[in-house]
Amino acid sequence: MLPQTFTPRYLRQLELLKLRTQRTFLGTRQGGHLSLKRGHGIEFSDYRKYELGDNPRHIDWGVYGRSERLYVKRFQEEQDLPVLIVLDNTLSMHAPEQGQKWSMARDLCLSLAYVALMQHDTVRLCVPGSFMSPSYYGGRAIHQLSRDLEELSPADDKDFLLGIRQGLSAFRFPGVAIFLSDFLMPLENVETMMNMLRAKNLDITALQVLGRSDVEPLRDTQDAIVVDSETDAEVELRFDASIRDEYEHLLHEHNDTLRTFLTQAGITYAQVVADEDLATFMLENLMKKGLLQ
Secondary structure (H helix, E strand, O other): OOOOOOOHHHHHHHHOOOEOOOOOEOOOOEEEEEEEEEEOOOEEEEEEEOOOOOOHHHEOHHHHHHHOOOEEEEEEEEEOOEEEEEEOOEHHHOOOHHHOHHHHHHHHHHHHHHHHHHOOOEEEEEEOOOEEOOOEOOOOHHHHHHHHHHOOOOEOHHHHHHHHHHHHHOOOOOOEEEEEEOOOOOHHHHHHHHHHHHOOOOEEEEEEEEOHHHHOOOOOOOEEEEEOOOOOOEEEEEOOHHHHHHHHHHHHHHHHHHHHHHHHOOOEEEEEEOOOOHHHHHHHHHHHOOOEO
């Protein structure tokens, strides 16, 4: 069953969207994206000289009338787009429970998968340390994907890199990769993961999902024991103005460095806070970023 945010109106809005890529890829079957393959599609590509055995129906008689030479039209076929969605399911995505960070990441995953499935694309889901899906096809597959997500438990971050390697080993064709995470991890780990995806010749988008507590931690608290959700390490803090300013500076510095690396690597980057409106982010922000059209 889909989350409550997936109203009939929202689903109809998603059905009007299409994943947009910076490059053209070779698909595995008929779909809705222009392919590198030349064939009998509907999108005109170019001409070539007529050769014995060519279908006479493809001869451009207008060109023959002007040049008295036989040329046939070439077309680009429309094929499916291989789509890999990498979803961070580590403990930091689930803490605090009321932060809605995981819910937003899950709903974005389902929304993007539905857009792809309705365009006859092939979707695979990689949840490092938890789950590697089979291929999903067709709009109805969104219900199976939703059930698969509901069955997940938070993953241990020590298996994260291994999980990505395993997911990529099953993803055999170049295509699109969408990485959903808070990216609140050492930046060298982010670089390692993104370089693994780049080595597969993927068109990558990184979507950073932050909780309101990540952006504005402990707004109404002064004294606190802070627990690292990944390591369970505890730190006692007096959360005064200077600590908040330092935290805000470190977060901005981290995100600025992250954004700079991704931009230089040719990776599309967008950030969303979990309490923002899902439909607005999908229908406006991601269209402006060029991921959707």
